[in-house]
Amino acid sequence: MEYPEIDKYSSLESPIHNFDPRTKIITFTLLIFSSVFVEDIRFAALALIAAFILLIISKLPFKFIFNHVKWVSLFILPFLIIMPFTVDGDVLVNISYITVTHEGITYGFLITVRAFTAILLVFTMLGTMRFDTTIKALHMLKIPNPLVQMLMFTYRYIFVFLDEFQRMWTAMTSKGFKPGLNISSISKIGKSVGMLVVKSYERAQRVYQAMLSKGYTGNPNTIVKFNIKTRDYLITFLIISFAVVLHISPVVLLQ
Amino acid sequence: MINAIDVTNLNYSYPDGTKALDGIDIKIEEGEKTVIVGPNGAGKTTLFLHLNGTLKSQGKNVSIFGRNISEMAIEERIREIGIIFQDPDDQLFMPTVYDDIAFGPLNMGLENKEVDEKVKKALSIVGLEGFEDKVPHHLSYGQKKKVAMASVLSMEPKILVIDEPTANLDPRSRKELIKLINKLNKNQGITIIMATHDVNALPQLSDRVYVLNHKIIAQGSPREIFSDSTVLKENNLEAPDVFKLFKVLGFFGYDYDTLPLSIDEAIEELTKTIETNNGHIHLHIHEHTHQNIRDFINNNDHHH
Numbered sequence: 253m254e255y256p257e258i259d260k261y262s263s264l265e266s267p268i269h270n271f272d273p274r275t276k277i278i279t280f281t282l283l284i285f286s287s288v289f290v291e292d293i294r295f296a297a298l299a300l301i302a303a304f305i306l307l308i309i310s311k312l313p314f315k316f317i318f319n320h321v322k323w324v325s326l327f328i329l330p331f332l333i334i335m336p337f338t339v340d341g342d343v344l345v346n347i348s349y350i351t352v353t354h355e356g357i358t359y360g361f362l363i364t365v366r367a368f369t370a371i372l373l374v375f376t377m378l379g380t381m382r383f384d385t386t387i388k389a390l391h392m393l394k395i396p397n398p399l400v401q402m403l404m405f406t407y408r409y410i411f412v413f414l415d416e417f418q419r420m421w422t423a424m425t426s427k428g429f430k431p432g433l434n435i436s437s438i439s440k441i442g443k444s445v446g447m448l449v450v451k452s453y454e455r456a457q458r459v460y461q462a463m464l465s466k467g468y469t470g471n472p473n474t475i476v477k478f479n480i481k482t483r484d485y486l487i488t489f490l491i492i493s494f495a496v497v498l499h500i501s502p503v504v505l506l507q
Numbered sequence: 508m509i510n511a512i513d514v515t516n517l518n519y520s521y522p523d524g525t526k527a528l529d530g531i532d533i534k535i536e537e538g539e540k541t542v543i544v545g546p547n548g549a550g551k552t553t554l555f556l557h558l559n560g561t562l563k564s565q566g567k568n569v570s571i572f573g574r575n576i577s578e579m580a581i582e583e584r585i586r587e588i589g590i591i592f593q594d595p596d597d598q599l600f601m602p603t604v605y606d607d608i609a610f611g612p613l614n615m616g617l618e619n620k621e622v623d624e625k626v627k628k629a630l631s632i633v634g635l636e637g638f639e640d641k642v643p644h645h646l647s648y649g650q651k652k653k654v655a656m657a658s659v660l661s662m663e664p665k666i667l668v669i670d671e672p673t674a675n676l677d678p679r680s681r682k683e684l685i686k687l688i689n690k691l692n693k694n695q696g697i698t699i700i701m702a703t704h705d706v707n708a709l710p711q712l713s714d715r716v717y718v719l720n721h722k723i724i725a726q727g728s729p730r731e732i733f734s735d736s737t738v739l740k741e742n743n744l745e746a747p748d749v750f751k752l753f754k755v756l757g758f759f760g761y762d763y764d765t766l767p768l769s770i771d772e773a774i775e776e777l778t779k780t781i782e783t784n785n786g787h788i789h790l791h792i793h794e795h796t797h798q799n800i801r802d803f804i805n806n807n808d809h810h811h
């Protein structure tokens with residue numbers, strides 16, 4: 253079946269792909285936070301452009317990014333529409349009870365731009381390394397072990413779970429089940445989801461038995477082989493400088 | 508002599524009350540190949556989970572090389588005995604093939620370099636060199652099965668427990684796996700105990716057979732077990748196809764010394780018969796042939 257794989261293009265070659273995973277996570281996270289807290293719309297736009305440039309450098313296909321971003325935009329675009337009506341300030345339009353303010357529009361745009369910047373950066377970061385590499389990098393960055401192991405097992409078993417769901421769905425539809433919005437259909441779906449939960453629980457038990465059989469004691473058990481090169485320091489320096497500049501320049505330039 | 512596996516009077520009920528094992532006694536010598544057969548739900552998997560202490564019963568009923576399993580440290584236990592589970596998706600829980608195969612050796616406390624070597628070696632044993640960086644969900648079922656095997660072989664256990672090695676494999680993978688198991692047994696002296704429903708593969712895979720149906724119903728060589736039609740019938744079992752075919756040939760007047768259990772044995776048997784009969788095999792229909800065949804077919808059809 254078709255899996256929703258965020259790391260589908262992780263084997264391409266680009267400076268972002270070659271960037272050491274740990275430094276990539278640190279610098280991108282910094283850049284994301286920096287862009288999200290920018291107060292000035294012009295600098296927020298600058299951050300968005302920077303995110304685009306990084307995306308272009310990464311060679312990730314636009315279509316792939318677009319496919320992911322379009323769902324996330326469903327959550328962001330409402331802000332652009334709601335903000336102009338709800339923020340107080342200079343009134344631009346006033347029709348009976350509804351007012352549109354200048355501040356509202358700016359603020360709506362600011363939030364949208366910030367959000368898209370963050371999303372583009374997240375996808376560029378996650379899309380340019382294999383997900384298991386991301387998890388291992390998190391492990392090396394001393395992210396607490398339970399969290400890392402949880403991510404690890406989620407990543408491994410989400411696909412098994414999807415397969416199981418697919419199989420069950422095929423079984424249901426081949427027995428004449430037609431999905432619909434009536435009570436009987438919804439109750440059938442409810443029951444099958446319940447079955448999936450039971451199945452997952454039983455699988456979890458069997459996996460745990462398998463882990464014990466291989467001597468699991470709760471400690472992390474991976475070997476990670478990363479090494480940071482000079483080039484990595486350079487890229488890190490550039491990106492972090494930019495993140496800092498985003499915050500210093502508004503203060504200096506717009507006095 | 509110390510047995511590789513020594514199970515005495517093992518009882519087990521699941522928490523919900525299902526009695527799965529009832530007074531099991533099994534002794535397996537080092538280097539032996541043992542197959543456990545029995546219907547679905549007979550308790551084969553449950554028994555296997557006791558062999559390395561994953562499931563525990565009250566008493567001290569399981570010994571490995573003379574030592575009680577519950578008294579062994581985890582690192583010791585995984586050096587002695589490795590289990591390959593029925594469903595490879597249960598056994599491959601790490602993000603990549605490498606991580607899965609390295610999991611056991613890392614738990615043994617080996618250095619990274621040694622772990623690397625163990626992974627390489629295990630992958631080459633199962634014939635999947637270069638698969639280190641693959642993720643499990645990109646593998647075929649047969650490949651997953653082999654990786655699951657490698658993930659246990661990397662610990663180099665002296666005893667290998669395999670639950671349904673040939674289930675769901677295509678004919679070629681099945682053949683390769685049978686060969687691999689025999690190779691491990693022969694070249695490395697690994698003691699092998701496995702559960703299977705694949706009666707046609709069984710003769711090649713076993714020195715000794717136990718029929719399990721919550722209790723040990725019977726034990727013996729494959730030939731002894733397959734010759735006991737009552738045991739077969741009562742435990743949803745069947746003899747291998749070759750074995751049955753030669754039985755039928757017997758009704759047509761074929762005079763066999765022993766019933767062959769596998770194609771190899773059949774070839775041997777045929778060659779011998781033809782050579783002693785001046786280059787011929789003589790078959791004919793006599794007065795009881797039809798009745799014998801009818802009885803035989805009815806006897807093999809569990810619905811009648």
Ligand SMILES: Nc1ncnc2c1ncn2[C@@H]1O[C@H](COP(=O)(O)OP(=O)(O)OP(=O)(O)O)[C@@H](O)[C@H]1O
Nearest residue numbers: 521522523525527546547548549550551552553554
């Ligand atoms: N976790 C569990 N909880 C309760 N009962 C269980 C559990 N696992 C297995 N059983 C029951 O214990 C009995 C033995 O099951 P087991 O899985 O050992 O059989 P098996 O011989 O391996 O069967 P198969 O050939 O189908 O793999 C069955 O009746 C089964 O339903």
Ligand SMILES: [Mg+2]
Nearest residue numbers: 551552593670
């Ligand atoms: Mg089983």
